[in-house]
Amino acid sequence: MPWWVARLPPACLTTARSQQRKSNDGHQRISRPGHRANRGTGRAFARALIEHGAAKVYAGVRDPAATPDRNVTPLRLDVTRPDEIAEATAVARDVTIVINNAGIGSTGTGLLNGTFDAARQAMEVNHFGTWAVSRAFAPILARNGGDALVNTLSLASWVGQPSFPGYAAAKAAQWSQTDALRQDLREQGTLLTAPLPGRGGVSLLRG
Numbered sequence: 001m002p003w004w005v006a007r008l009p010p011a012c013l014t015t016a017r018s019q020q021r022k023s024n025d026g027h028q029r030i031s032r033p034g035h036r037a038n039r040g041t042g043r044a045f046a047r048a049l050i051e052h053g054a055a056k057v058y059a060g061v062r063d064p065a066a067t068p069d070r071n072v073t074p075l076r077l078d079v080t081r082p083d084e085i086a087e088a089t090a091v092a093r094d095v096t097i098v099i100n101n102a103g104i105g106s107t108g109t110g111l112l113n114g115t116f117d118a119a120r121q122a123m124e125v126n127h128f129g130t131w132a133v134s135r136a137f138a139p140i141l142a143r144n145g146g147d148a149l150v151n152t153l154s155l156a157s158w159v160g161q162p163s164f165p166g167y168a169a170a171k172a173a174q175w176s177q178t179d180a181l182r183q184d185l186r187e188q189g190t191l192l193t194a195p196l197p198g199r200g201g202v203s204l205l206r207g
């Protein structure tokens, strides 16, 4: 059971909305790309927080109109845009948990060929985007008692990936800044935790 369940936080922010669907065998599956409001793990985080007693859950999303849950408060948030991060911190001043979950795959950059564009964009979203949201919300977490920052990493943070090297490099960089934040935010009483999932769906690695 995640620790925040017992803490019943009054408000949380998770970046990236989405939903998981049950397949015929009853197991959770990440749905197909193209269903922008129906994919990924961000919505699963938001729903779990609500189910376990969070009084308010903000979802940092690029398209607030597409947010399917009425009990989630959407905030327009592209993690590469400083202005939208600033607006999110102005609104979500009551959060006690921030979950950095936004990520892109960067399969357009091959290890030995192709441009670096996709790899650079993965660095912008996965590494700098996470970093920017973390530093923006750190003072808010401190004011609200510390609590927690959750950064979704990947097994690729630890193992180079010849098939998607840009993604793995960005996730490795994200791991490094996460570990530095973990040490630094301890002083203000913020627990930093970072799941490293294995490959659970295909949509991420198609773009």
Ligand SMILES: NC(=O)c1ccc[n+]([C@@H]2O[C@H](COP(=O)([O-])OP(=O)(O)OC[C@H]3O[C@@H](n4cnc5c(N)ncnc54)[C@H](OP(=O)(O)O)[C@@H]3O)[C@@H](O)[C@H]2O)c1
Pocket (backbone or CB within 6 Å): 015, 016, 017, 018, 030, 036, 037, 039, 040, 041, 042, 060, 061, 062, 063, 077, 078, 079, 080, 100, 101, 102, 103, 104, 125, 129, 152, 153, 154, 155, 196, 197, 198, 199, 200, 201, 202, 203, 204
């Ligand atoms: N899927 C896997 O196998 C796997 C394995 C290990 C780790 N992870 C990690 O898990 C996290 C979630 O991935 P997922 O599997 O749920 O992937 P996903 O279905 O592709 O979802 C990615 C989410 O990130 C959002 N996003 C992308 N760029 C953004 C930006 N600039 N600003 C704000 N949001 C942005 C997308 O928003 P839109 O809906 O607006 O496009 C989408 O909701 C990622 O950090 C990923 O690295 C995934």
